[in-house]
Amino acid sequence: MVGGQEKNLRIQVGIPKTVALGQPLKVDWTVVGDSPLRSPGKYAKGAKVSVSAVASISNFWDGSGTLESKGELTTDVDLADQSVLKIPAITSGSYTTGAQEGEIKVEPQELKFGFTPVKATEEVNDSALTGPMPNPPAEDGRLYYKGKWSYEFNHSARIPPTEWVGSVRDRKDDVHHTQTQGDTATIKFEGTGIEYIGERHKLHGDVKVELLDAGGNSIPEYSAEIISPWLKTSSEGAPEVEEGKRYASQVLWAKTDLPYGRYQLVLTSEAKASRPYMMVDGFNVINKEHVTPPKMFDTVCKPSGPVVAATVKVQKTSASPSPTPTTKTPTPKPTVTVTASPGGTATAKPTVTVTATVTPTRATPTTPQVTRVPVGGADTGVGPEEERSGMGLVGLGSVMVFGSAVGGVMLRRRRAAHTRGRG
Secondary structure (H helix, E strand, C coil): CCCCCCEECEEEEECCCEEECCCEEEEEEEEECCCCCECCCCECCCCEEEEEEEEEEEEECCEEEEEEEEEEEECCCCECCCCECCCCCCECEEEECCCCCEEEEEEEEEEEEEEECCCEEEEEECCCCCCCCCCCCCEECCEEEECCCEEEECHHHHCCHHHECCCCCCHHHEEEEECCCCCEEEEEEEECEEEEEEEEECCECCEEEEEEECCCCEECCECCEEECCCECCCCCCCCECCCCCEEEEEEEEEECCCCCEEEEEEEEECCECCECEEEECEEEEEECCCCCCCHHHCEEEEECCCCCCEEEEEECCCECCCCCCCCCCCCCCCCCCCCECHHHCCCCCCEEEECEECCCCCCCCCCCEECCCCCCCCCCCCCCCCCCCCECCCCECCEEEECCCCCCCEECCCCCCCCCCCC
16 A cells, blocks of 8 residues: 555654553554555545554563554545555554553554455446447457457347347447457456356357456466356256347356455357357456455554663552641532642653554454453553653653654555455
């Protein structure tokens, strides 16, 4: 999601100096400046951008774990390729401390960005044109025809009305067809499935169907198949199509359970003299609903150098004695005011500037949580707000720089050579 180039990103991490017993420890993450994220293609509105910020926590009762802060936003417009993606606001994750005083080491680790396209089924016609095209056709939008293909516009007008079974006709009333064995039609698509749409007719011959990866390489899990559009259905033992009858807009082949990724579907004519025709009417490209963002979009921001852990003290909190109320008759009851000591006053957290590099990883859900609870870390509820003194990690107003004296996060999108098996 960074366009295959190095990007800079400034991150501020807020870590409290102290936290009261039984009070949640929170780590705040803020992305500063313009977003370096870009849409990895054209997508319909409703796509989601997610972020997970991870910090390690340790040495609290000799335990260790990770604290995650998360965020997500839903796009409200259609996305163009390489359009800017906003970064979601990050909700602080929290870990509730126990009843024992001590210290917690907090070390910011990484940010993970994910992208989830909206659930949809896209109808792709056999041609991107709205009228006749030169014969033989070659590249046509997302499809590529190789061989002696012909294109027919107003196809239904060329067929005797008595041949059609039912009221359904071909998609946009146009088709591509060939009578040459070995001719191919190829479509490139992205998603979790695809359906090949065509006609069933007695004179339509066998078709070889091959599912390939984005680079045109075979996928071991999906071997080539032969389908027979001259049969009434794809079921085993199906009867032949009746003489002089034609079924339009039929799903001749489908694969709808693919890991989200980019693929090619290649159709090859296996027609013979007795059944000489192969036809393409269109395709349905499917993207199912995702529980987690597809891995192929994962973009990870990691520190480029060593990170020094911050120390958070877990200690008791105290309050100033309450003033003694004085009652005078017949005046109203006195108001009792309790003033917290300076140790209980909430103040700004120190700022941490991180420099990092992108690597692929799995994005996570959006609910803040501790993925691994430190040993002895009992959840005792929520107490008063934690102490956030004016002191930074090193001193008042101090700034910790992770990995570089220059603020910023270096992002590099590592593209997977093959995206199958990730979704």
